[in-house]
Amino acid sequence: MRVALIGQPNCGKSTLFNQVAGYKADTGNFPGTTVTFTESSVRVIGEKIDLVDLPGTYSLTASNLAEKEVIRYLSSNHVDVILNLVDASHLVQGLELTLELLELGKPLVVGMNMMDEAARMGITIDGPHLEQILGVPVLPLIASKGRGIKPLFTTVLDAGRNGNVVSRVPFKNQQVEEIILEMSKNLQDLKTDWDREALAIRLLEDGSELLNDSEFEYLDLKKDIETYTQQVTEQQGKTPSWVFSEERHALAQELTKQVMTRGEERVTWQTRADDILLHPFWGYVILLGILWAFFQAVYLTGSVIEGPLISLFDGMIANLSGFTGPGSFLTDILTGALQGIAGGVAIVLPYLMPFLFGMGFLEDVGYLPRLAFLMDTLMQKMGLHGKAIVPFILGYGCNVPAVMATRTLEDRRDRFLAATLSVMVPCAARIAVIFGLIAFYLGSKIALLIYIFNIIVIALTGRILSWRILKKSPGLILEVPPYRMPTLKTMLNKTWFRAKEFIIEAWPILIAGSIFLELAIRYNIAGFLNLIARPFTWVLGLPSAVGVPLIFGVLRKELSMIMLRQALNVTDISQALSPEQMITFTIFVVFYIPCLATLAALRKELNTRDMLIIAALTVVIAMATALVGRGLVIILTPFGVLF
Amino acid sequence: MKLINIDDNVQVEIVSFRGGRGISLKLRQLGLMPGDRIIVTKRAPFNGPLLVEASGRTIALGRGVAGKIEVKVCE
Ligand SMILES: Nc1nc2c(ncn2[C@@H]2O[C@H](COP(=O)(O)OP(=O)(O)OP(=O)(O)O)[C@@H](O)[C@H]2O)c(=O)[nH]1
Numbered sequence: 001m002r003v004a005l006i007g008q009p010n011c012g013k014s015t016l017f018n019q020v021a022g023y024k025a026d027t028g029n030f031p032g033t034t035v036t037f038t039e040s041s042v043r044v045i046g047e048k049i050d051l052v053d054l055p056g057t058y059s060l061t062a063s064n065l066a067e068k069e070v071i072r073y074l075s076s077n078h079v080d081v082i083l084n085l086v087d088a089s090h091l092v093q094g095l096e097l098t099l100e101l102l103e104l105g106k107p108l109v110v111g112m113n114m115m116d117e118a119a120r121m122g123i124t125i126d127g128p129h130l131e132q133i134l135g136v137p138v139l140p141l142i143a144s145k146g147r148g149i150k151p152l153f154t155t156v157l158d159a160g161r162n163g164n165v166v167s168r169v170p171f172k173n174q175q176v177e178e179i180i181l182e183m184s185k186n187l188q189d190l191k192t193d194w195d196r197e198a199l200a201i202r203l204l205e206d207g208s209e210l211l212n213d214s215e216f217e218y219l220d221l222k223k224d225i226e227t228y229t230q231q232v233t234e235q236q237g238k239t240p241s242w243v244f245s246e247e248r249h250a251l252a253q254e255l256t257k258q259v260m261t262r263g264e265e266r267v268t269w270q271t272r273a274d275d276i277l278l279h280p281f282w283g284y285v286i287l288l289g290i291l292w293a294f295f296q297a298v299y300l301t302g303s304v305i306e307g308p309l310i311s312l313f314d315g316m317i318a319n320l321s322g323f324t325g326p327g328s329f330l331t332d333i334l335t336g337a338l339q340g341i342a343g344g345v346a347i348v349l350p351y352l353m354p355f356l357f358g359m360g361f362l363e364d365v366g367y368l369p370r371l372a373f374l375m376d377t378l379m380q381k382m383g384l385h386g387k388a389i390v391p392f393i394l395g396y397g398c399n400v401p402a403v404m405a406t407r408t409l410e411d412r413r414d415r416f417l418a419a420t421l422s423v424m425v426p427c428a429a430r431i432a433v434i435f436g437l438i439a440f441y442l443g444s445k446i447a448l449l450i451y452i453f454n455i456i457v458i459a460l461t462g463r464i465l466s467w468r469i470l471k472k473s474p475g476l477i478l479e480v481p482p483y484r485m486p487t488l489k490t491m492l493n494k495t496w497f498r499a500k501e502f503i504i505e506a507w508p509i510l511i512a513g514s515i516f517l518e519l520a521i522r523y524n525i526a527g528f529l530n531l532i533a534r535p536f537t538w539v540l541g542l543p544s545a546v547g548v549p550l551i552f553g554v555l556r557k558e559l560s561m562i563m564l565r566q567a568l569n570v571t572d573i574s575q576a577l578s579p580e581q582m583i584t585f586t587i588f589v590v591f592y593i594p595c596l597a598t599l600a601a602l603r604k605e606l607n608t609r610d611m612l613i614i615a616a617l618t619v620v621i622a623m624a625t626a627l628v629g630r631g632l633v634i635i636l637t638p639f640g641v642l643f
Numbered sequence: 644m645k646l647i648n649i650d651d652n653v654q655v656e657i658v659s660f661r662g663g664r665g666i667s668l669k670l671r672q673l674g675l676m677p678g679d680r681i682i683v684t685k686r687a688p689f690n691g692p693l694l695v696e697a698s699g700r701t702i703a704l705g706r707g708v709a710g711k712i713e714v715k716v717c718e
């Protein structure tokens with residue numbers, strides 16, 4: 001049995017999914033957290049079902065690629081039950097989608113989520129009455145606390161087994177109803193198991209999405225659509241899409257009046273928080289404060305752990321030849337492996353964990369949409385709008401979800417620009433270089449300057465690129481959810497979910513890379529690779545040995561850092577690189593070619609050509625900025641402002 | 644009157660949307676329709692977006708978008 005979770009953005013679908021399937025889908029307190037579907041086979045109340053988490057969508061007429069995933073999934077997969085989650089604190093809007101889903105005629109169960117929040121707002125909903133009007137089961141739920149899950153799934157299983165009969169709530173407008181009925185009669189012969197009236201409505205509303213091409217080619221379908229669209233438009237003075245959404249809007253409002261009562265709202269800290277956090281002056285002061293505190297917390301936690309752990313591993317590596325013989329093949333292999341392991345435990349994880357935790361907190365508390373509000377003007381200057389801040393912020397974690405998050409942008413041009421810029425955001429892998437190298441050897445001030453320098457470069461690039469791509473961005477339309485206090489459990493799950501990606505996928509690559517490097521040095525292959533990279537390293541004034549770490553950095557950005565100590569053959573990098581060289585190296589690493597996984601994501605979201613353009617662009621920018629950085633260091637050093 | 648020219652904390656009624664299909668679709672999706680009542684509660688500095696309350700929902704609207712929403716003040 002396949003059960004699809006469908007609901008408006010941010011109503012708690014992924015939270016419910018994770019409660020049932022284990023933490024497998026990212027959650028976050030902003031609309032558009034989920035941009036692709038996640039399927040999982042789970043056992044509920046003794047029965048095996050396939051549960052599918054889908055992106056949130058306000059209606060079945062998609063306005064961006066993430067929302068399109070929903071209708072695409074529905075049309076290309078057999079779904080037994082639609083589990084429609086509704087945010088009880090926003091009943092009117094939620095019901096608009098529910099009414100639309102009822103039109104599909106599939107077994108449907110409504111989960112009334114966020115009952116805790118509705119209660120806090122003084123809202124009570126008459127569930128049985130709503131059930132009676134809609135004709136489908138409605139069950140209360142608090143997904144984040146795991147309440148109401150069992151009864152909900154019992155009902156879902158029942159609905160799936162018995163295939164509960166679902167019929168739509170008719171529109172109030174009789175004339176429109178007649179047209180729908182007439183058109184649905186013409187669709188009788190179509191080979192599809194969709195409800196004919198549902199099809200008629202969808203076809204009039206936004207075309208073919210529910211049908212595949214061969215079905216769509218059937219008979220005079222296209223002509224039918226044209227005729228009836230025209231008929232509605234002439235009769236109502238509006239396009240069918242307008243008419244239907246107005247009908248649903250009015251219906252939803254009427255239903256809400258019947259089943260919802262609003263009592264006294266309990267005033268909480270949330271009501272007041274926006275007065276300060278979105279204040280035209282203090283809002284920005286606090287924004288900078290938050291970023292600074294975040295930075296310091298990551299630096300302090302990480303650097304306390306990095307030093308001792310690195311010495312521990314260096315001690316082990318130094319003693320190794322005593323056991324396995326100096327210069328032996330085995331020593332080289334083990335040295336490489338230890339370097340790789342040390343890189344993971346000592347250089348990457350100490351910074352990555354606090355970073356992921358802090359970022360998870362900002363996402364879950366609901367700060368991201370506020371950031372979009374505060375930063376919209378600045379983003380406009382870069383040719384984008386506030387919503388594009390989400391891919392940017394996610395980019396600090398990992399560029400892959402950042403590139404995928406561009407799906408929530410409506411415009412193709414915005415997506416290209418946002419993707420290009422977000423791959424230049426230093427992801428958590430590059431934290432290894434910025435913190436492990438720069439902050440560790442030169443102090444946190446320089447690391448902070450690198451972050452600021454990076455933001456300036458991204459802003460300038462956006463500015464320049466949006467000169468070339470002339471059309472203006474359509475502008476910001478974004479729902480701002482209430483603040484929510486995340487539970488510690490969600491936070492830890494989330495941090496672990498993302499850290500696991502590094503531990504399982506990246507760490508083995510780091511270890512393999514380090515072993516490869518030992519062997520490459522042993523058999524003199526490294527020299528050849530360094531020669532290929534020499535034009536770049538020469539211009540940047542870097543020792544030729546950093547060529548290999550730079551080349552391997554394309555696989556995983558952490559490799560540039562982990563391999564560096566090995567390639568330079570020192571335990572203390574400051575013996576081999578001057579501060580100026582460290583900075584040049586870091587800036588280059590931050591900007592040049594996105595890692596393989598990100599390149600693949602770019603190719604998937606855009607196309608091969610755009611991916612190549614972006615990769616080439618980043619190399620140019622990396623060279624230029626590294627040289628500028630080098631110049632700045634040379635100019636500023638005599639004044640003693642840097643070190 | 645356009646939504647951008649409305650003072651904060653004044654209740655207004657949406658009259659119509661101007662501009663492309665994209666914007667009006669997105670607004671309708673969010674449950675904003677002609678006839679609905681909304682209030683501008685905050686605005687970001689330097690010509691930044693407006694924050695609008697619409698039947699319990701908070702929505703950020705860029706200036707460009709707000710300029711395309713025709714409203715009238717409710718008595
Ligand atoms: N108070 C409260 N918060 C909840 C509840 N369910 C989910 N949340 C929170 O709501 C936010 C959104 O949850 P998600 O599961 O990411 O929502 P979603 O529907 O998957 O969102 P999209 O993927 O953007 O469509 C998170 O911060 C959750 O912690 C609930 O029952 N009560």
Ligand SMILES: [Mg+2]
Pocket residue numbers: 013014015025026027033034054055056
């Ligand atoms: Mg989700």
